[in-house]
Amino acid sequence: MMHAHTNEGGPVASSSTGGGSGSASTEGKIRCIFLGEFDTTAGFKISCQVPENYISKEVFDAINVYIIPKPPLQRCNLTVNVMDVKIVGYPVGIQDQQKYTRNEFIFNLCFVCDSRSRSVQYEPVVKKLSEYLIMMEEESCFLSREDDKLRLQHIFETVLRDLNERKVATIVEGDNTIYLKIVMHKPDPPPVKDHMVPLLLANLRDTPLENWDLTTQQILPYINGINHVARIAAEADVETDLVKSCIQNLVYYGVVQLLPILKYSNVYMTQNLKHLIQSAALSNACRKYVALQPDKLLPSVQRIFQFYASMTHGVTLRAICQRLCPQHHNIDERKMVIFGLQHKFIRCIHKYPVFTGSVPSARQKMYTGLISFDEICCKTGLSPYTIEKDIEKDTNVTVIWK
Template sequence: MLSDTQGALSPARSDDNNPFFEGCGREGPIRCIFFSEFHPTAGPKISCQVPEDYISKEVFDAVSVYIIPKQQLQRSILTVNVLGHKITGFPINIPNKKYARNAFYFNLCFVCDAWARTVQYEGVVKKLAEYLMMMELESNFLSNELQLAPENCKLPSILQQILFDLNSKKSCTITEGTTNMHLKVVKVASDPPAILDHQVPIFTVNVQNFTKEMWDLTTQQVLPFINGFNHVAKIAAEADVESNLVKACVQNLVYYGVVQLIPIFQYSNVYCTTPALQKLSDDAHSQEECLKYVARSESNLPALRDVFNMYCNMTHGTTLKDLCLRLNPYTLKIDEQKLVQYGLLQGYIRRINKIPVHSGNTHGSEPPTAMTLQQHLNGVNSYDEICCLSGLSAAQLDQIVDSDPTVFIIWK
């Protein structure tokens, strides 16, 4: 894929051999910007585009009904995918008897590759269209431009500046007469996943950098109980806030990158390393950050070798309790709870979930408690989820599972 700057200078059309696909989530550069109008005799047409002839008549005719749409779709963000192009516009209708057909219809559209994510451009397209509408209402800028000879038009140079600046700098300032307009492409994050009772929020930024006035009242009430160990259900109970409100609050914090979700910490947990651990052996900055985070004392850091060794010994079949008894992190100046937190946050390790499954066979001697839990022993719910749903501790659930021959364990 071309870089953003290259895309502005030498647009490339979509190719059947392109490895990207619609919905892949990758962002791409703006390939073309065009201005379209409804001509009183010719109908919908492209009056100006940069680069020239990027959008062919065949492509435009295929989507013209969405470029200059019916009244019901006016002043709405419309994105269409056609013949290898994704076109985003914000059609506008200015009613006035001075225009032919008593109205002026236009649309300024951004064109990207068919596979590219374009939601980040929607706000820019809308703002730009409304800016042009204001210019038309104040000074007939657009209708005058369309009557000029091509060499005297300002619109092509304006569109060229927007195309180049947004692709290379993600921002652009347009000056026309005494009016300035600032455009900026803002990255739009994906919707955060649903928050579950057993998930543990942990701060990924220094919360001290935020003032109290920056948070809503629910968030102010919840924040003191987010410590990297309390799960959502426990936070709701301790903060005396309804569970769904806490989930909405945490989901909002996840969206803005303030917190990240990790599993509940327990010494019975099993973890294993991931390929990302290689970074800890190669990157000096990561090593320094890791040692400061996992140390029991800021003034007495552990040895990198000991930290790396503890991570490497996290494997299937070994609980954290077993690992601590064998390596004794206290004598190594390592806080095992922070070690696990940091490993999860950086992706160096992952939790191996313990999932009980009821076989479906029933026995007369089956414990009554196990009978009540059968709906949760479905091969989907982990120990953490079942404990939150039932109010049982992991040790109590272990006793129930161990005493029931119809329940077996999946580690995943």
């Protein structure tokens, strides 16, 4: 990314080919669309703007060097954030010695939004609409002829209205048609770690394998809400970092949800449990999902609710199973935990060991209070039982639950 700065208080411009303008905090509407030009007589000017005068002459005069920049910044997205507005453009120079007085026609189609609005989602639309206008200009001088400005204004009005209301717009000019669509970019999901457990969303479980990329095809049979990333990599014989990248991509597109490792020594806490009772569709889906033997009488909502309601601080999953015997009621406790985590009825209380002594061993160096018990197990390859016993005997280690 390239940055250009003016004097203190002046505009800041950023140029990118992949969305570097999006550090803002809110999603915002397009406030204005305008076409900036360099006229051989009048110099820098706005030749068409909707709504009219949204960008004042004073503001444009202050930033026109960024709207109509030098050739190295042409044909790439350029964003200027100044005076409470953010302007996303795609400056273009069309060379033609016969058509134009100075052998070149320079223009920039710009979208304007609020200065704190997120603008990265507009960059592909601005580029596509600019390329459409380039084609129209090369075919019929659509932009450089003054008598076509009313048609251009109508295009801007349609694009502004339809993109703000429906996020899609269709422009038809003669035999030329263009379809515009705003695609909202999600923030990158957090990094996937070895101890995390991916769960494929139920409605995608039956998607044919050939519809996925090769890495996903290899690891998909091992994604079951039980296996953690390191185990999936070992079982599928795929390099761990490749598995992490693949799963992170699936999380980004909402195909996979990440869960903590399911252990009988885990402690869970209930939250939003009323939703299970309030929604008949959700409670029926839960009964079917958690059934140990789906072909037999499904477990009752009351039994399931009792199981979830028993989850509280200091009570392990093992203790609950010993007291309530879920399998006697056709309940698979592992599926119940998975369903509860997936629908946020419960959350796992994680353990974080903290070493309080003076000279830590290699393993104790991981006891920082920032690395969870699950992650330590994965990194050391030791069983939870072994680590628990080690921590219980060590007077220099304190465990934080959170």
